[in-house]
Structures are given as C-alpha cells and as structure tokens.
Amino acid sequence: xKLPILIHPDPxxxxxxxxxxxxxxxxxxxxxDMLETMYDAPGVGLAAPQIGVLSxxxxxxxxxxxxxxxxxxxxxxxxxxxxxxxxxxxxxxxLSIPEQFAEVTRPKVVDVRWIGMDGNEHSETFDxxxxxxxxxxxxxxxxxxxxxxxxxxxxxxxxxxxxxxxREKARA
Ligand code: NI
Numbered sequence: 001x002k003l004p005i006l007i008h009p010d011p012x013x014x015x016x017x018x019x020x021x022x023x024x025x026x027x028x029x030x031x032x033d034m035l036e037t038m039y040d041a042p043g044v045g046l047a048a049p050q051i052g053v054l055s056x057x058x059x060x061x062x063x064x065x066x067x068x069x070x071x072x073x074x075x076x077x078x079x080x081x082x083x084x085x086x087x088x089x090x091x092x093x094x095l096s097i098p099e100q101f102a103e104v105t106r107p108k109v110v111d112v113r114w115i116g117m118d119g120n121e122h123s124e125t126f127d128x129x130x131x132x133x134x135x136x137x138x139x140x141x142x143x144x145x146x147x148x149x150x151x152x153x154x155x156x157x158x159x160x161x162x163x164x165x166x167r168e169k170a171r172a
Contacts, residue, residue: 003037003051007169008096008162014143017054020076023119027057031074031117034059039070043095045133047140050096058137062129075114078138081123083107090132092146098165100158104149106135 006012020027030053038046038059045060056077063071088108093101110131113123126134136146147155 001033001036002040003033005037005041005046005050005095006052007098007166008094008145008147009159010096012049012052012054013096013140013145015049015054016143017049017056017141019056020115023076023115023117027055027076028117031057031059031076035061035072035074038095041095044129045137046095047137049140049143056141058134058141060130060133060137062133064129074117075112075122075134075137076116078112078114078134078141080110080135080138081113082111084109088128088132090129092132092136094136094146097145097147097158097162100147100161102146102150102154102158104132104136104146106132110135112138 034046034048034051037051044062045058048055048057058075058078059072061070061072084107086108087105089103089105091101092104108131109125109127111123111125112134113121116122147158
C-alpha cells in the first residue's frame, strides 16, 4: 500500500524517533509499504518519520542502473558505527522537500549496523551514493534534514518554497 509522504515543514520531521524493540508483523508490513512508496515516488530512500511513524526504520535502494536488479534494503535501528575521514559531496534531495536539491558534504564511506527484516543483526560498509543515502535516512531518524547542513538563508528560502507548495496543495 502506498503511503502519503509528509512535506517539510512538519513537526514530525523534527523528532528523534524511538528504537524498534520488537519486529512485529505490523512493522514488517510498514517496511514493505515504505518500499512501495519509495519506488513509486520515485526515490532512493525513505525514513519512517516521513510517513508520520516515529520509529527507527529506513528503507533504501540506490541501484540507479535499470539493467541491474533492484536491491531493496530495510533497516531497523540503523547505526553508523564508523565513518571515513575522506568526504564526498553529493547533490541531495528529499521526498519531503520535493524538487529542491543542494550539495551536502558527508563522510565518503560508512560502516552501518542494523536489524534486518529477518530479525538478525547485519553490518555492511557503504560507499558512494549508498553511503550518502544511508546517512541522509539515519539523519531523518534524529529529526535532521539535508537542508540543516545549508546556510540559514538557503534553508529559509527552501522552507518558504515548501510552505507555499503546501498552501497550494491544501487549496487544490
Ligand atoms: Ni529525505
């Protein structure tokens, strides 16, 4: 089932999300719905607060090549356990901030630990777009958006655009 995505500014996008301590069927269904919502958008990542659920759950698939098979990844309680000194700059966007993009600098390589759909602990080293995306999504679980890395002027400009977009949507 496709879920509606919250648009910034929204107080739910600024909250620190609670850890998941029990992998219920409900949470697994939610993860499936989030993947469907992400692929439909389309996007490369989605965090639970973006659909109004304040739990530490993210989904991602950064395979951009249509020739390659998709790789849907579901992470409960994801954690960056190590990050490289080397940085990388990516032009980021966010499904909660539609059609706005800005360059963000983050560690190029990160080691991430999480609980998978199988209930087991997983860990993997991510690089490139995967590293950017997983850091962006984990930020969401801490109430942080990519525009929080920008200067105040740029952030306010984008926020005003989103407020206008929301007013237009409300009228439509
Ligand atoms: Ni985002």
